[in-house]
Amino acid sequence: MGEQQYHLPVLLQETITLLNIHPEGIYVDATFGGGGHAKAILEKLGEKGRLIVFDQDEDAYRNRIIDERVTFVQQNFRHLQRFLKFHKAEQVDGILADLGVSSHQFDTAERGFSTRFEGDLDMRMDTRTTLTAAQILATWGEARLQLIFQEYGEVTNAKTLAQTIVKLRKAHPMRTITDFKAVIQPIVKGNPQKYLAQVFQALRIAVNDELGALKDLLTQSANVLKPGGRLATITFHSLEDRLVKGFMKTGSFEEAQEDPFAMETPPKLFRLITKKPVTASDAELKINSRSRSAKLRVAEKTS
Structure with missing residues (x-):
């Protein structure tokens, strides 16, 4: 099965540019899928660079990239911090999470994700x-x-x-x-x-407790990113986008209450690189209808 059929990477150029990749850095692709984003990150890395990819999906593992700079972790990204520690990469330069379910999963009848096919009502990604x-x-x-x-x-x-x-x-x-x-x-x-x-x-x-997993990922990303490291997320759903937007802005998932009498504002965890979400160009929309609802947000860890 070719990579094109498996998963067209969404907002690829925009993501790679905004991640601001250092050739010798350590990067995480939290959602490997068909490997489109991972391959593009790898092209920017030098010999000393490292890429750690997460994907709990069997098919994604079979599609993995064989390269000594790449570590494949066959786990849900909610275990990010634990496995980065295990693989001796406690601090990283950038994290990417593309939260669109691989279109490949929708096209595999026996997984029960798609309304188009007959199959058991399963829907487990892991x-x-x-x-x-x-x-x-x-x-x-x-x-x-x-x-x-x-x-x-x-x-x-x-x-x-x-x-x-x-x-x-x-x-x-x-x-x-x-x-x-x-x-x-x-x-x-x-x-x-x-x-x-x-x-x-x-x-x-x-x-798949997707929103719980996303909260875990965001919280842990703040712990593992180096100062100046970047977090890039691509969401396809307003609930996810709201969580990401709020977290990048305030560093939490609670609605921030403005206190008019507070003497100082707490230091910001992140500096927003994208003030507004980046969306697909007309050219991309023509070749990949899935990119229609994609929103890319990028923030940089402050200290």
Whole structure:
């Protein structure tokens, strides 16, 4: 399988430029995928440079780059700090995280990510974990289901959807994509494809605890980046972008409360390199429709 089919790297030139790569630096690609970004980082590194890549996906591991400067860590990036320490790279010059799920995963029927194919409702990016989408649908309570459809999928009738699943799941177990579509078909609103995509997105985020993992990655990146080191993230979802934007600005995930009587403002963890997110050019949009919702933000560690 060629790299083109596997995963077209999004915002490639913009990312590499803004990472400001030093030939002898240590860099992390937290989401290896098809290796497009990693190859481009490697081209900028000299003999003494190092690249540490993370990806929990089996297929990504099979696609790894064989180069003595590259270390492949087959783990979720939420374990960033632990594995950097293990590989004797406690301080790094740059971190890249492209949070778009590899389009390759969507195109692999048996993984259960895509509404286009038949397959088990799995959706685990790391098949060593146990929670699947089918288990969520079979066991989670109505309020919890409503919340994930509302928050992670922005599904318009999240409440009705959750009620329908809970009401019908005993009589109609939802183990496969076809089972699930049949149960929810009567309540699909608007464009069925778009609706299903939002529902599937919500399940995928919940199965893989994607927002929790992103928070862990951001928090740890602040600990492992050298002063002047850069953090680059590419998000495809407003929830992720909001987390990244807030963290780069304030160094936390809480909404900052302005205290008019505070004598001093706390020192900033990061200096924003991108005041506004970088989005795909018209040329890129023509060749890669997935880049449509991509937003690149870059910040530099201050001290």
